[in-house]
Amino acid sequence: MCLAVPGMIVSIEEEQGLALRRGKIDFAGARREVCLSFTPEASVGDYVLVHVGFAIGVVDEAEAQRIFRSLEEMQIAEELKGLE
Amino acid sequence: MKFVDEYRDARAADRLSHAIRRITRHPWSIMEVCGGQTHTIVKSGLEDRLPPEITLIHGPGCPVCVTPMELIDKAIAVAMRPEVIFCSFGDMLRVPGSSRNLLSAKALGADVRILYSPLDALKLARRNPERQVVFFAVGFETTAPANATAVWQAEREGLENFSLLVAHVLVPPAMAAILDSPDRRVNAFLAAGHVCAIMGYREYEPLVERYRVPIVVTGFEPLDLLDGVFMAVAQLEEGRAEVENQYSRVVRRDGNLPAQERIAEVFEVGPREWRGIGAIPSSGLKLRGRYRGFDAEERFPTAEPPAEQPGDCIAGLVLQGIRRPRDCPAFGNRCTPENPLGAPMVSSEGACAAYYLYRGRSENTWTGI
Numbered sequence: 001m002c003l004a005v006p007g008m009i010v011s012i013e014e015e016q017g018l019a020l021r022r023g024k025i026d027f028a029g030a031r032r033e034v035c036l037s038f039t040p041e042a043s044v045g046d047y048v049l050v051h052v053g054f055a056i057g058v059v060d061e062a063e064a065q066r067i068f069r070s071l072e073e074m075q076i077a078e079e080l081k082g083l084e
Numbered sequence: 085m086k087f088v089d090e091y092r093d094a095r096a097a098d099r100l101s102h103a104i105r106r107i108t109r110h111p112w113s114i115m116e117v118c119g120g121q122t123h124t125i126v127k128s129g130l131e132d133r134l135p136p137e138i139t140l141i142h143g144p145g146c147p148v149c150v151t152p153m154e155l156i157d158k159a160i161a162v163a164m165r166p167e168v169i170f171c172s173f174g175d176m177l178r179v180p181g182s183s184r185n186l187l188s189a190k191a192l193g194a195d196v197r198i199l200y201s202p203l204d205a206l207k208l209a210r211r212n213p214e215r216q217v218v219f220f221a222v223g224f225e226t227t228a229p230a231n232a233t234a235v236w237q238a239e240r241e242g243l244e245n246f247s248l249l250v251a252h253v254l255v256p257p258a259m260a261a262i263l264d265s266p267d268r269r270v271n272a273f274l275a276a277g278h279v280c281a282i283m284g285y286r287e288y289e290p291l292v293e294r295y296r297v298p299i300v301v302t303g304f305e306p307l308d309l310l311d312g313v314f315m316a317v318a319q320l321e322e323g324r325a326e327v328e329n330q331y332s333r334v335v336r337r338d339g340n341l342p343a344q345e346r347i348a349e350v351f352e353v354g355p356r357e358w359r360g361i362g363a364i365p366s367s368g369l370k371l372r373g374r375y376r377g378f379d380a381e382e383r384f385p386t387a388e389p390p391a392e393q394p395g396d397c398i399a400g401l402v403l404q405g406i407r408r409p410r411d412c413p414a415f416g417n418r419c420t421p422e423n424p425l426g427a428p429m430v431s432s433e434g435a436c437a438a439y440y441l442y443r444g445r446s447e448n449t450w451t452g453i
């Protein structure tokens with residue numbers, strides 16, 4: 001139900017009268033029109049998380065690596081312990 | 085797919101499982117709140133990667149599962165009206181009402197349609213001015229901005245043949261209700277990442293303080309969940325209770341402010357009945373005054389007798405993590421996804437259906453093996 005899928009913004013369209021922001025999003029090849037009204041900061045090339053036709057957040061590329069960074073740190077810490 | 089496949093890496097999962105084993109000293113029960121997370125856990129066999137001291141409890145986090153039977157009956161009564169086009173997300177169609185579900189109402193002639201987005205319901209309303217289009221607005225905070233926007237836009241366009249049957253539920257009050265329960269077994273929570281993408285995680289700070297329970301905002305891929313468990317166990321073993329954010333690639337502390345503004349413009353908080361759990365104060369959303377004309381319950385008043393739960397179903401206990409699906413005598417025999425007795429057997433995010441579908445054979449969702 002709360003499924004949300006990351007996709008890349010390919011184009012953006014603003015509709016002033018209704019204060020709507022729409023965009024075409026590429027999901028690994030499949031394209032879909034999505035409402036971007038809740039991600040005013042997002043621009044073409046950004047990845048957004050899409051839920052029932054709405055982008056609910058921008059994916060932060062640097063933070064996306066956090067889990068792998070902490071895994072590496074854990075690994076290094078363990079290796080150092082092994083050397084002691 | 086970028087931002088998906090890398091979080092299914094089997095080798096990284098091994099390292100995380102190893103790290104969890106290394107720090108675990110005591111038995112702990114950790115509840116994942118969201119049904120989407122339950123689905124990932126059961127499908128990818130994550131429980132087999134955890135030390136025996138760690139028990140994952142599957143929480144009430146499936147809006148489909150907690151929609152009360154009375155509201156399903158109401159949905160069916162509205163859908164049966166000849167002028168109505170009744171629209172819903174697909175999951176809702178097989179949820180049992182007191183005597184039938186929406187799918188069988190469709191077989192009886194009701195115009196019931198499955199849509200991907202509430203905006204598609206608006207399109208239907210514009211194209212069919214002589215019909216009444218009703219959208220079944222089910223969901224957590226994740227879905228509320230989308231449903232709010234449909235009403236907001238209908239109001240601005242003066243679209244008079246569109247309305248919402250609102251069944252929105254809010255997550256933090258349900259977590260508080262679980263923590264208040266005398267049967268409480270939960271030592272820590274993995275909070276639902278997509279709910280927090282909208283709402284942020286300030287709301288959890290008072291819960292952590294009041295109940296001294298660690299809450300880790302967690303994503304939906306297998307590595308996210310293992311990482312969330314690692315962070316929760318680290319807090320428990322160190323005697324800490326804090327809100328931590330595992331899903332920092334999407335979730336910020338304040339959440340998505342424009343989305344929150346849209347929710348607050350259209351909806352207000354009210355009491356809500358949770359199927360299997362009962363009434364929880366301030367745990368639901370209803371349309372605010374200016375938008376009340378779009379409330380399908382007011383537009384199509386129905387008198388439905390109060391519904392009752394089928395006797396065998398222990399969904400309420402399952403949804404609170406007190407019992408497991410396998411403890412239910414009906415599980416897998418009288419109750420299956422084809423013929424569900426209770427809502428957690430309907431949606432693949434419900435704990436009962438997840439166990440039924442992947443029972444004893446987790447699917448290979450891993451990459452890099």
Ligand code: SF4
Pocket residue numbers: 396397398399402409412413414415416419420424425426427428429436
């Ligand atoms: S297995 Fe079926 S009857 Fe038993 S608790 Fe789950 S939904 Fe209810």
